[in-house]
Amino acid sequence: MTTQGKALAVRHERIDDAAAGQRIDNYLLRLAKGVPKSHVYRILRGGEVRVNGKRVQPTYRLVLGDEVRIPPMRVAEPTRTVPAPAGKPLPVVFEDDALLVVNKPSGKAVHGGSGVSYGVIEQLRSQRPELKMLELAHRLDRETSGLLIVAKKRSALTALHDMMREGRVEKRYLTLVPGRWTNPMQHVKVPLFKYLTPEGERRVRVSAEGKPAHSIVRLVRRWAAYSLLEVELKTGRTHQIRVHLAHLGFPLCGDDKYGDFALNKVLEGEGLRRMFLHAASLSFVHPLTGERLIFEAPLPDELNDFIARLDDKESAAHG
Incomplete structure (x- = not known):
């Protein structure tokens, strides 16, 4: 950043759907990037x-149609701009004026940070500069592929967060695990505790001190040495599927945090070079229209190819 900046004139902004419901302090911090927080709170106070x-408290929540007077502020100018994310546009499964649903590829973080300069949300903002607001309604691990909801309106985002907290968004995942899973359906209710490793890496373990976590596991297909499972999340804890299944002795194929590392090496040689976890279906009532929405994302090619190899191996063994 340069030490000099440019002084803005007094601005008058009318609040639209994208900003309605947001706190005034957060609205100003987002609007005036580069302005110190202390300055934003000083001009509010x-x-x-x-x-x-009228004067307002920093906690005031903006209402549609509000007119906000913003005094001149000195905004630091970046010395260089971050290039727009490369790569092909993210596949959009659904879009209306309140939200969009994308089919996230494996290997892409949902947002920048932790050594990643940009993720899904930064790429969407770069590709769709005309949209005033784009915010993640939930998250997927970097290696997980599949369906991800992004809100285009503050009211939709708030409603989606409430729905997820209350378990009114049905999320189902497909995963492959080593071993023969036998139960057609099994409820897994084991509390999960989030912690940081000495290296600062985020991890989760089963612990009575943790938060309640509930997964419903259904058997989809089985081979001699592997099982394809569908996991429905009733709670949305960090790494929930990965930790629940590893705890039961069925670590996810390709999981580099909680998996069987020796097996992962073998699987890599056989063509599975990622974690086998895919957000396959979503079902929820549209937060603004009340319409029931159901989305499905088929398994990506690399996961389908690996399943085809398992089929071929099984056929050869029985042939």
Whole structure:
């Protein structure tokens, strides 16, 4: 960043759907990137920011149609711009004026940070600059592929967060595990505790001190040495499927955190070079229209190819 910046004139912004429901302090921090937080709170406390001509607290939530007076602020100018994310546009499964659903490829983080300069949300913002708001409604691990909801309106985002907290968004995943899973359906209710490793890496373990976590596991297909499972999440804890199944002795194929590392090496040689976890289906009531939405994303080619290899191996063994 340069030490110099440019002073903005007084601005008057009218609040639209994208910003309605957001706190005024968060709205200003997002609008004036590069301005110190302390300065934003100082102008709020000093009454220089007005909403509909009146002073407001930093906790004030903006309402559709509010007119916000923003005083001049010195915004630091970046010395260089981050190039727009490369690669082909993300596949959009559904879109309306409130939300969009994308089919995230494996290997792409949902957002920048932790050594990743940009992820799905940054790529979408770069590809769709005309959209005033794009925010993740939930997350997927970097190696997990599949369906991801992104909100285009603050009201949709708030409603989706409430729905997820109350278990009203049905999320189902497909995963491959070593061994022969026998139960057609099994409820897994084991509390999960989140912690950081000495290296600062985020991990999860089964612990009575943890938060309640509930997964429903269904058997889809079985081979001599592997089982394809569908896992429905009733709670959305970090790494929930990975830790629940590893705890039961069925670590996910290709999982580099909780998996069988020796087996992963073998699987890599056989063509599975990623974690076998795919967000295959989503079902929920549209947060604004009330319409029931159901989305499905077929297994990516690399996972289908590996299953085809298992079929071939089984056929040869019985042939």
